[in-house]
Amino acid sequence: MAHQEEEAAALLTPYKMGRFELSHRVVLAPLTRCRSYGNVPQPHAALYYSQRATRGGLLVAEATCVSATARGYPETPGVWTREQVEAWRPIVDAVHRKGALFFCQLWHVGRVSTNEYQPNGQAPVSSTDRQITPDDSGIVYSKPRRLGAEEIPRVVDDFRRAARNAVEAGFDGVEIHGAHGYLLEQFMKDGANARADRYGGSLENRCRFAVEVVDAVVGEVGAGRVGIRLSPFLDYMDCSDSDPVALGAYMVQQLNKHPGFLYCHMVEPRMAIVEGRRRITHGLLPFRKLFNGTFIAAGGYDREEGNKVVADGYADLVAYGRLFLANPDLPRRFALGAPLNKYDRSTFYTQDPVVGYTDYPFLDEKDEDSAASA
Numbered sequence: 001m002a003h004q005e006e007e008a009a010a011l012l013t014p015y016k017m018g019r020f021e022l023s024h025r026v027v028l029a030p031l032t033r034c035r036s037y038g039n040v041p042q043p044h045a046a047l048y049y050s051q052r053a054t055r056g057g058l059l060v061a062e063a064t065c066v067s068a069t070a071r072g073y074p075e076t077p078g079v080w081t082r083e084q085v086e087a088w089r090p091i092v093d094a095v096h097r098k099g100a101l102f103f104c105q106l107w108h109v110g111r112v113s114t115n116e117y118q119p120n121g122q123a124p125v126s127s128t129d130r131q132i133t134p135d136d137s138g139i140v141y142s143k144p145r146r147l148g149a150e151e152i153p154r155v156v157d158d159f160r161r162a163a164r165n166a167v168e169a170g171f172d173g174v175e176i177h178g179a180h181g182y183l184l185e186q187f188m189k190d191g192a193n194a195r196a197d198r199y200g201g202s203l204e205n206r207c208r209f210a211v212e213v214v215d216a217v218v219g220e221v222g223a224g225r226v227g228i229r230l231s232p233f234l235d236y237m238d239c240s241d242s243d244p245v246a247l248g249a250y251m252v253q254q255l256n257k258h259p260g261f262l263y264c265h266m267v268e269p270r271m272a273i274v275e276g277r278r279r280i281t282h283g284l285l286p287f288r289k290l291f292n293g294t295f296i297a298a299g300g301y302d303r304e305e306g307n308k309v310v311a312d313g314y315a316d317l318v319a320y321g322r323l324f325l326a327n328p329d330l331p332r333r334f335a336l337g338a339p340l341n342k343y344d345r346s347t348f349y350t351q352d353p354v355v356g357y358t359d360y361p362f363l364d365e366k367d368e369d370s371a372a373s374a
């Protein structure tokens with residue numbers, strides 16, 4: 001019983017992440033919401049994020065494009081122009097007024113794009129000129145153009161500048177998006193990268209671009225303001241690796257080279273079905289053990305699993321995506337053991353400034369009373 005109580009409270013205990021004092025461990029995972037018209041963050045995002053902000057809570061903003069060529073989805077925000085930086089500022093301020101920390105996720109989609117999203121209708125760029133195999137989703141990504149080795153420093157520089165801009169907009173730090181089949185993974189994973197130059201072949205070569213991005217961003221804003229998201233086990237967008245443990249371990253070792261590198265945020269392998277129930281497979285332990293900084297786990301967590309992994313020391317923090325999307329007061333609901341709103345998948349990526357965005361209800365006092373007495 002005592003152990004259960006301890007576990008139940010684990011997500012709600014304070015934690016010091018580098019220079020940042022967190023009051024609990026329930027993190028808002030980065031969530032693309034496609035409501036930044038013309039790639040400019042909008043005032044409605046101030047409401048959306050501040051609804052999810054708590055004193056001492058950590059929010060990671062949706063994936064934010066580092067350049068015009070980084071785009072691949074409708075109405076996603078950027079942080080490469082002055083106008084975008086100015087538009088982020090009041091959103092960041094609104095989050096800070098609630099006492100939360102706010103990190104900007106820096107994103108380049110690479111070949112997960114079409115010519116329509118690219119400047120002058122050009123081909124999206126990637127490590128490769130191989131197109132993503134069309135699946136039954138109906139989305140056909142364009143055939144990419146393979147970046148020449150001499151062009152890569154410019155893309156690294158886009159990440160560096162975006163990090164600078166994010167900090168100028170007031171963000172407390174940045175999270176490099178190194179997950180889910182986007183540009184960094186298109187280099188890192190041997191299922192996508194078929195290059196024979198210094199950016200392909202060996203594990204070290206395939207990780208070179210990602211490591212250069214990490215080094216550049218750290219050099220610009222300081223290791224204590226930088227995290228990264230990685231998903232070595234996933235195979236999204238034709239990005240799979242034949243040895244994900246070696247890949248994840250190598251990347252973690254590169255992060256450790258920067259004293260004070262803030263956090264490593266990793267996405268769990270796909271859920272396994274065990275005895276008819278979906279189960280998190282907890283495949284991230286080798287990386288957790290190897291990494292010197294704060295370790296964030298994500299992917300399929302609920303209250304019970306989150307409390308368990310924090311209590312067990314498997315993760316320092318747990319990021320919640322869909323549950324936090326649908327429950328703006330998720331940490332409070334977890335504290336009370338209150339019921340959760342269900343998420344509506346059909347409005348995840350629609351463009352309405354309210355519906356499915358800022359209209360998920362908060363727990364009202366009536367519910368709170370019944371949760372407390374349950």
Ligand SMILES: Cc1cc2nc3c(=O)[nH]c(=O)nc-3n(C[C@H](O)[C@H](O)[C@H](O)COP(=O)(O)O)c2cc1C
Binds near residue numbers: 229
């Ligand atoms: C609507 C939606 C948008 C997402 N956008 C992003 C994103 O911008 N960046 C990212 O790294 N992951 C993104 N993800 C993945 C989530 O951050 C998270 O890892 C995933 O939903 C699994 O966690 P969950 O089971 O708690 O939802 C998105 C997921 C959803 C449902």
